[in-house]
Amino acid sequence: MTNRLFxxxxxxxxxxxxxxxxxKASMVGPAPATGLPTPQPTNPTTPTGTxxxxxxxxxxxxxxxxENFNDHKTTNAVEPYAGTPADPLPAEIKGTEDTxxxxxxxxxxxxxxxxxxxxxxxxxxxxxxxxxxxxxxxxTGGATGSKFGGRDPNDDVINISLGALFGNTLSALGxxxxxxxxxxxxxxxxxxxxxxxxxTTTFPYLASPH
Amino acid sequence: xxxxxILGALTVLAVAVAVFLYTGHPAKSSDHQDxxxxxxxxxxxxxxxxxxxxxxxxxxxxxxxxxxxxxxxxKGMGSTFFFDPTVMWQFKIAHGGTQPEDQVxxxxxxxxxxxxxxxxxxxxxxxEVGTANTFIAPAGSFQYNVATQLNNGIKVFAGPRADPxxxxxxxxxSFLGDRNWATHTSQTDPGPETGGPLFNGxxxxxxxxxxxxxxxxxxxxxxxxxxxxxxxxAGAGSALGNxxxxxxxxxxxxxxxxxxxxxxxxxxxxxxxxxxNGYTSSNIHLWATANSSTGT
Numbered sequence: 285m286t287n288r289l290f291x292x293x294x295x296x297x298x299x300x301x302x303x304x305x306x307x308k309a310s311m312v313g314p315a316p317a318t319g320l321p322t323p324q325p326t327n328p329t330t331p332t333g334t335x336x337x338x339x340x341x342x343x344x345x346x347x348x349x350x351e352n353f354n355d356h357k358t359t360n361a362v363e364p365y366a367g368t369p370a371d372p373l374p375a376e377i378k379g380t381e382d383t384x385x386x387x388x389x390x391x392x393x394x395x396x397x398x399x400x401x402x403x404x405x406x407x408x409x410x411x412x413x414x415x416x417x418x419x420x421x422x423x424t425g426g427a428t429g430s431k432f433g434g435r436d437p438n439d440d441v442i443n444i445s446l447g448a449l450f451g452n453t454l455s456a457l458g459x460x461x462x463x464x465x466x467x468x469x470x471x472x473x474x475x476x477x478x479x480x481x482x483x484t485t486t487f488p489y490l491a492s493p494h
Numbered sequence: 495x496x497x498x499x500i501l502g503a504l505t506v507l508a509v510a511v512a513v514f515l516y517t518g519h520p521a522k523s524s525d526h527q528d529x530x531x532x533x534x535x536x537x538x539x540x541x542x543x544x545x546x547x548x549x550x551x552x553x554x555x556x557x558x559x560x561x562x563x564x565x566x567x568x569k570g571m572g573s574t575f576f577f578d579p580t581v582m583w584q585f586k587i588a589h590g591g592t593q594p595e596d597q598v599x600x601x602x603x604x605x606x607x608x609x610x611x612x613x614x615x616x617x618x619x620x621x622e623v624g625t626a627n628t629f630i631a632p633a634g635s636f637q638y639n640v641a642t643q644l645n646n647g648i649k650v651f652a653g654p655r656a657d658p659x660x661x662x663x664x665x666x667x668s669f670l671g672d673r674n675w676a677t678h679t680s681q682t683d684p685g686p687e688t689g690g691p692l693f694n695g696x697x698x699x700x701x702x703x704x705x706x707x708x709x710x711x712x713x714x715x716x717x718x719x720x721x722x723x724x725x726x727x728a729g730a731g732s733a734l735g736n737x738x739x740x741x742x743x744x745x746x747x748x749x750x751x752x753x754x755x756x757x758x759x760x761x762x763x764x765x766x767x768x769x770x771n772g773y774t775s776s777n778i779h780l781w782a783t784a785n786s787s788t789g790t
Contacts, residue, residue, distance in 0.1 A: 330632060339532060481656050
């Protein structure tokens with residue numbers, strides 16, 4: 285009797301699980317850790333409290349290159365809005381570039397990059413049909429790979445950024461005039477992505493853990 | 495036997511390097527360990543390391559949004575790291591302009607350990623714009639580390655993945671040591687950089703007091719990444735001077751040290767129409783935030 289009850293309970297549980305899977309959720313692709321299908325759980329009660337912003341990220345490397353570490357906490361809490369205190373990032377973009385490649389009669393990288401990189405958000409053209417993301421693709425008219433923009437997990441965002449900030453990428457693309465103030469030692473980093481880090485073709489597309 | 499001893503020694507060395515990096519000399523970029531508080535929280539999943547948005551590799555009508563958090567999880571430990579239930583993670587989207595956001599996708603977590611349940615909210619209009627936010631209507635819930643299909647063609651995943659970011663961390667620290675959170679003693683400590691943009695321990699354009707390890711007098715090397723061909727020079731036009739670039743081997747820190755590092759990832763694939771229908775522009779701006787119910 286006990287065994288029968290257990291069997292009935294098991295069948296019932298499986299039925300409920302199957303019902304949940306078929307009506308609301310089903311597994312897609314490989315289950316990364318367990319390999320076992322799991323029914324979608326019931327939505328927990330939605331929390332009603334207010335959550336305060338403590339971290340913000342979009343463009344890679346911008347805060348890290350331009351902004352004093354101690355200013356990140358302010359940027360993280362107020363971007364992309366005109367908060368109090370004011371976001372220090374745009375002034376630090378301009379200040380750093382003004383120092384490392386002073387404005388010339390022909391061009392002003394400080395002002396140019398400030399306008400190009402701030403606010404710290406990805407630009408994305410959802411009507412683009414290239415099927416490929418490319419960091420700074422919108423800002424450069426597709427010169428970095430496509431006009432979709434956004435960011436692909438395989439994008440070499442550091443070399444793209446260093447080339448724009450300290451190299452001649454923007455002048456080569458015609459975005460800014462050549463100022464002749466490039467610094468070859470910091471305009472690229474000579475690192476390539478490891479195969480273990482590369483995007484996959486099946487959801488969730490990010491590579492399995494090391 | 496010698497092979498086993500060597501392999502054992504290498505394994506110990508790899509683990510030691512990984513632990514050393516994680517605890518003593520953490521990575522900092524593209525946004526890994528972003529502030530002192532984010533780096534030292536008991537649960538580091540409020541620390542966003544990278545954000546991605548790209549067309550789905552498996553369906554041209556879909557988009558993929560991904561947010562990586564919890565930097566520098568050592569190799570083999572990914573499934574022992576979990577999400578902070580006091581945090582809300584958000585993708586914020588502005589159609590046709592840069593702000594304010596008019597659509598959000600949010601994630602919240604209940605429970606602890608491997609039995610955590612993640613709930614996705616949206617995509618939908620935010621209850622409020624700005625930096626103080628509440629959850630909108632849920633789209634569905636799913637288990638930690640299990641790829642799941644929700645209604646409306648939405649696929650979701652939240653769990654450990656390999657960190658896709660590639661970067662020579664130590665070369666970066668050699669001329670921007672301030673970006674290493676461990677050079678700061680608190681959330682308010684300015685650390686070695688007190689006088690403006692810092693390259694090679696020197697305040698460029700503004701005087702300042704610097705910690706000795708990052709002062710140019712003690713560290714005279716010019717700012718350079720590694721891996722350049724012999725004879726490569728900074729360039730006569732550089733404001734920092736014309737000097738020789740480093741020929742030391744470059745290192746992909748997040749893949750080559752300690753067998754590689756992992757992150758926790760939120761990945762959501764949505765039909766493109768969910769982000770375009772009802773909006774007047776298909777040109778969007780996107781950013782990600784972590785918000786805390788405790789305010790810190």
